[in-house]
Amino acid sequence: MTEETDAVVIGSGVAGLTAALSAASRGLRVTLLEKAPVFGGTSAVSGGSVWAPNSKYPAEGSRPDSREDGLEYVRALALGRVDDRLLEAFVDNINPALDFLEKETPIEFSSNPHHPDYQPQLPGARPGGRTLQVGLFDTKLLGEHTQQLRKGHSSVPITRLEGDEWGMERPERWDWKLLAERVANGLVGMGAALAGTLLDACLKKGVQVHVNARADELERDAQGRVVGVHAVVDGERRSFRASKGVVLASGGFEWNKDLVNTFLGVPMDAPASPPANEGDGLTMAMSVGAALGNMSEAWWGPMIAASGDTYDGVPLYRPTSGLRTLPGGIIVNRRGHRFLDEAMNYNDFGKMLAAFDSHDYEYSNLPCWLVFDERFRRSYPIATVTPETPTPKWMLTAPTLGELAEAAGIDPAGLAAQVEEFNRHAADGVDPVFHRGESVYDLYRGDPEVTPNRNLRPLESGPYYAVRLFLGCLGTKGGPLTDTEGAVLDTRGARIRGLYACGNVAASPFGPGYPGAGATLAAGIVFGYLSGQALAGA
CATH class of the missing domain: 3.90.700.10 (Succinate dehydrogenase/fumarate reductase flavoprotein, catalytic domain)
Structure with missing residues (x-):
């Protein structure tokens, strides 16, 4: 069976959902394939934070941020191992990407004035204000897909800002009556809230979604352009032809012991992500000649x-x-x-x-x-x-x-x-x-x-x-190298036409560094947004 569409997105974490929403907002027919039986990926079990330097959400009492300070900080973290154009693309597009999400969804971001950058002593760092938090999400809005939103390790519907106020390590101080009411009303918080909001927006834009859909092979035409993907959906082998291209957003390879031994080269025995992250996107990218980067690094x-x-x-x-x-x-x-x-x-x-x-x-x-x-x-x-x-x-x-x-x-x-x-x-x-x-x-x-x-x-x-x-x-952060639009590059530095990557499947724009809480999701949002826009213009 072959399905015709404009774009296929592989993976339903925040990166994949943003890419799908970005492409759909430009009028493309989008199909999203999720390997697991539920949507949300690693993002749904995260804190749901977004690290945004020089954002439009200034924290009260914080020193004003700037593009220059944001760049100085991520450059210091990257240790010279990342193309400076990627760092600039992230810093310059975090606000446009957030503007896009605010326009297309009911998401409301709030600055966390107290959460510092992870290396506060480095030049350009900030003691607070760059990490943005989200609110709650009503899972009933997903209708027939309500039970298909991945649940976090804890089902407590709390926001990060509430956790800071109440004491994350002192649950005896939490308002458990309020939290019980939220559970009864189908509310979720943190990463599940962000993923649920994006999934709802994708569904409203007509994105066709599939769970239990493991993509395992990219299809190329005679000129080498990626024009589709083959997947096993509910046990049935299917093909999805994509006239504009394919976005890999399938997460890292931390649950694939062979790939961990080959690339990380250390005894990483405790992945904290969902076990569907077995490197499927990485192996597909390798099969079509993608250049790789940052392969020895993880979050x-x-x-x-x-x-x-x-x-x-x-x-x-x-x-x-x-x-x-x-x-x-x-x-x-x-x-x-x-x-x-x-x-x-x-x-x-x-x-x-x-x-x-x-x-x-x-x-x-x-x-x-x-x-x-x-x-x-x-x-x-x-x-x-x-x-x-x-x-x-x-x-x-x-x-x-x-x-x-x-x-x-x-x-x-x-x-x-x-x-x-x-x-x-x-x-x-x-x-x-x-x-x-x-x-x-x-x-x-x-x-x-x-x-x-x-x-x-x-x-x-x-x-x-x-x-x-x-x-x-929390996930690996090495994979195919991409350009400033999220297009995958081959070993000669040229685009593999029709193929994009974002999130943990791609080489991180931060190299060996981790700027602050929410940097993983922020990179996925920025390059998911850029990939979707690039697909629409392809």
């Missing part, structure tokens, strides 16, 4: 695994962005040594886990553990465990630090010396070695009720606990 992060915690039938690895910043815990390697500021941004934390010691021929910080005291255990939720619930087997516990070290496989003498040194300084609210709790990024999280430093205090009396952390990622 890294340390993850926690609660035994029995699953998602889509596979183990669920949860990010630890807030947990690591809380006072009363430290993170140590097998020698019992701290090796970083525990409260640093998750992407650069992940790079520390991937560090290889050539002298000892080992990953010196893998495995590692979050070690904490009884006060910590009874104050904060840890993955699926709340302060009042019994301690599960996957959370090691012992009455003394020495016994805990033995149980975890940590050097007992090393841990004892480390805790003694840490406690001595933490009693004064300082960390002279790694400066935890000094940066504006660290201070965005933590526990404001703990003084003089919301990010650290001495480990007190036992029993003590240890939870293993894993090297994981």
Whole structure:
């Protein structure tokens, strides 16, 4: 069976939905194929933030932003590994892309004045205001597709700004009556809200959508132009002919162990995305001669695994962005040594886990553990465990630090010396070695009720606990190289006509860097928007 259309978009995360909406808004017939049985991709399980330098949503009390500062910052992050034209294309088109979404959808963006850039010490960085948040979405608007919107790891319909106000790590302070009403009314928040709003807009524009549709082969004409795609839809082999072209927006390759071993080259064992991200778009792009870039990079992060915690039938690895910043815990390697500021941004934390010691021929910080005291255990939720619930087997516990070290496989003498040194300084609210709790990024999280430093205090009396952390990622960020319109390039730098890519399937415009919360979605939105516009003009 062959279906004729103008454009095919592969993937239904925010990047793919933006590309589909962009093309449809220009009058194109668009078909969207989603491999999973639900729409939303990795975006739906994200925080739904959008990182927007020099945006039109100034944060109250923040220093005015500028194009020049935005460019200076992303250039510093990219370390010279990204075509400067791509960086300029992102900074110059984030506002037009947001304008487009506001015009075509009821989305309302709000600036988060307190969320800092991830490297606030770099030139051009801002201590707040660049990360934009979205509101809630009523899933009933999707009609027959209501149950086909991917649910997040947590079904709590809360906005990021509410979470900041109430305390993301203190759910006992949340307005659970209000949240229960929202659940009953079919409301969702964060990434699911953004993806749902875009899906609704696509449906209203006439985009033809399919779930359980795994695209696996691009079709080219005699001149080499991509003119369609072959896919298995609900078990049936089908062809989709696209007169204008195809957009790859199918996510990363983090769930494909062979591709991870080949390209990432580190023990990334804990992907935190839906397991449909197996590199289908990458392999299709490779098959038609696409040049690749940024293949050794991912949106890294340390993850926690609660035994029995699953998602889509596979183990669920949860990010630890807030947990690591809380006072009363430290993170140590097998020698019992701290090796970083525990409260640093998750992407650069992940790079520390991937560090290889050539002298000892080992990953010196893998495995590692979050070690904490009884006060910590009874104050904060840890993955699926709340302060009042019994301690599960996957959370090691012992009455003394020495016994805990033995149980975890940590050097007992090393841990004892480390805790003694840490406690001595933490009693004064300082960390002279790694400066935890000094940066504006660290201070965005933590526990404001703990003084003089919301990010650290001495480990007190036992029993003590240890939870293993894993090297994981939110998604990979390497793939086909693209130009400033999202067109895929071949190994000679020429366009592969009719083929575009955006989101995690494409080489990230930020290279090895991660500018701030929402940068992943922002890049997908910008280049999804540009791809759709380029298709319409093809």
